[in-house]
Amino acid sequence: MATLTDDSAFGADDRLTTADGKPLKAALARAEARAKRRAFFLVLPLFLFVLITFIVPIGQMLHRSVHNSGFTLHTDIGSKVQTPIMVNLRDWFDNNPRGTEPDEAAFEALAADLVVLREVKAAGQAGTRINYELSGTRSMFTKAARKAPKLEAPFAAAILDLDEDWADPELWAAMRDASSAYTMNFYLAAVDLTRDTDGFVAQVDEKRRLYKQLFVRTLLLSLLITGLTFVLAYPIAHMLATLPLRYSNLLMILVLLPFWTSLLVRTTSWMVLLQSQGVVNDALVGTGVLADDSRIQMMYNQTGTIIAMTHILLPFMVLPLYSVMRTINPSYVRAAKSLGATSWTAFRRIYFPLTVPGIGAGALLVFILAVGYYITPALVGGADGQLISNLIAFHMQKSLNWSLAAALAGLLLGGILILYWLYDRLIGIDNLKLG
C-alpha cells in the first residue's frame, strides 16, 4: 500500500511520500503499528492467562507475606461488611512511643476495642494474629471479649483481674506490632528471627529454630539430587545419542515410560520396594545378607527422599542432555583423535564443552523442580526428609498461617531468582538448550 510514485520519490522537498501524498515514514509507522496491534491481539489471550493465573496470584501471595489485617480489620464472612477493629488501641500506640508502660488510658482503649471484638465476633481472629507473635495469648482475647460488656472503670484493674498476663510487656509489644497491617515480622519468623519487647530483632529460642535449617537442607538435598541425576543421566544420554536410531528409540521409551507414569504411583512403588518390610529388605533377609532384626531403614527418612526424587527427576536431566548430544557432530571427536588427542582429552576438550548447554538446562530444570518439590518428601520423607515446601504446605493447610507460608514461599522464590541470576552470570542463560 505504501507504493512510491516516481515524482514523489524525488520531490522538491526531498521527502518520500506515498501515493496519497502522506509522508512515507508516517505511513510505514502506521502500517507497522497495525501489524503490531494485530500481533498483540493474538498474544492477548496468553498474556491475560499468564497475568490472571500466574502474576496476580504470586503478587497476592507476596502481598500477604507483608500484610496481615487480623488485628486491624474484620470482614464478616456472610455479609462482607468490613469493620475496623482495635482502633482505640491503635490511637494509643500512635500517641505513646514504644516502651511506654500501658496506663489506665491504654486499658480503657483495650476495653472499648474488646467490646467491638465481641460485637463483630472478631476476638478469635484478633487473638490468632497476636498468637502468631506470642503463643498462648489467643484465649486471653476470646475470654476477655466474652466478658467485655461487663468491664467497668478502672479498666486496668478490671482487665488484669481477668488475667494478669494482660500486663505482660511482650504482649503489648506484640499488639503494637500487629496494630499496623503491614509488617515484616512474617519474614523474620521465616528465618527464625523475632522481635523482642524493645522492637529489636533477635533469634528465636533454640528449640524452635526450624526454617533456616530447612532452607539449608532443601538447598543441599536439591544440589545432591541434581548431581546424582547428572551422574546417572550423562552416560544414558550419551548412549541414546550415539546408538543407531532404531535401538535408541526403544531405549528412549524406557526413559519416557516412568516419565509418563503418575508421580504418586512412582512414589508409592518406591515405598513398596524400600520400606523395612518391603521387597528389597525381604530379598536381603531371604538371601541371608541381613539378619531379620537389622533391616535397613531406607524409607521415611532422607535416604527415601533422595532415592525417590532422583528417580522421578531423572528424565528432566536425560532429555535436554540427549537433545544436545544428538546434534554434536561425531567428526569433531574423530578429528581431535586424528590430531593425536587421547580419548580422555578428546572428551574433556571437545565433547564435554559441547554438552554444557544441555547440562545447564538439565541441571537448572532438576534443581528448580527439586527445590519446590512437595509430594514425594511428604510421602517418603518421614521426619528428617522434609523440605521447606512441606512446611509451606503445613502452614497453608494445617496451621493456616497463610502470611508465614507466603513469607516462606517468597524467600524460596527470591532464592531461586538469585540462583538464576548467578547462573546467568556464570554460564549465560542464552547458552541454555532445552530441546
Add this chain to the structure above:
Amino acid sequence: MKLKTALLATALGGVAFGATAAEVTVMSWGGAYTKSQVEAYHKPFTAETGIAVNSVDSDNPATPIKAQVEAGNVTVDVADVEFSDAVRLCDEGLLEEIDQSMLPAAPDGTPASEDFIEGALQDCAVANIVWSTVFAYNKDNNPTAPDSIDDFFNTADFPGKRGLRKSAKATLEMALMGDGVPADEVYDLLETDEGVDRAFAKLDTIKDDIVWWEAGAQPPQLLADGEVVMSTAYNGRIFNAAIAENQPLEVVWDGQILDFDLFVVPKGAPNKEAAMQFISFSTDTQRLADQASWISYGPARKSSGAMVGKYSDGKTDMAPHMPTAEANLSNALVNNFEFWVDRDAELNERFNAWLAQ
C-alpha cells in the same frame, strides 16, 4: 431452530434440576469411621427425607473447611471435627450457629439440652461420639503383652517401631503419662515450659523408633503389616480391624485420651437447611445408638447408652470396647479443648522443629 430450543430447554432443565436436587455434603475422617456414619446416618437419612448425602473424607476435616471458608469457596455442608477445632472455628466466626432447640428430645421426653453429655452441645457444634486416642499392639509381634502407657515408651523391654500421629495433640499428653505423670496433672504441667520440655525429652527416648502416621486408617495397617509393633490409634479403628477383619490387634486402655467428635456447619455452606436437618436427624437417640453398632465409639447422648447392644456381626458385645466403659477409665485423660485452642499453633511449631532436628 427446534433442535436449538430443545437443547436449550434440556440444558436449562439440567441446571434447574441441579439446583433443586436436594443433597448435602458431609466431610468425615474416612475408613471404618465414615462407614459407620454412612450406615447409621446417611442411608436412613436419605431413605427418610430423599436428600442425597455425599460423603467426602479428610485426614482432619477442620483444616479444609477453614481453608474453604476463608477462601470463600465452601463445598462442604457438614463436617465432623474434634472438640478444640469446633470451639476455635466457632470463635473465629467460621461456623454457622446451630439452634439447639431443633434437636429432638430423647424418647422418654428429656430435652436434648439435658440428654447430651456435658460439653457435647456448643454454640456451633453438636457432638455425635466420644472417641479416644489409645495405643494398640499386634499380638503376634509382642511376646509379652504391654499393659500400660509406660510400656509404649519402654523400648528396652518391648523392642520395635512405634506408630504415632504426626501432631502435637495427644502425642505430648501421652509422653507425659508415659513418663509417670498422673492424668489429672498432665495439662497443668503442659502449661509450663518445663512440662513441654519434659514431654519432648520423653519422646526423644523413642524418636529413632517412631513411624509417623497421619490418616486414621494407617495405624491398623502399620500394625497388621508388622511395620510397627505398637501404635497410637483411634480406638474404633483398632476395634474394627480386630473384630471385623480378624487382625490380632489389642487395645491398651491405660493412658487413653478421650475427645468428642462434633458436627459443624461451615459458614456459607451451600445447603445449609439440609445440613441442619441432617445434624438434627443424625444426633437423635436412635441414630447415635445405631452408630455404636458399627464402630466402638460412645454415643454423645445419655439416652443412647442403654440402646447400644451388639456389633453388626450380631455376636460381639459393644460395651467393653467403649472408651467410656468403667473398666477402661482407670487412667484416662479427657482432652482439654481450651488448652489446645490456645496452644495448637505454638506446640505444633515446636513439634515440627523437634521433628526436623
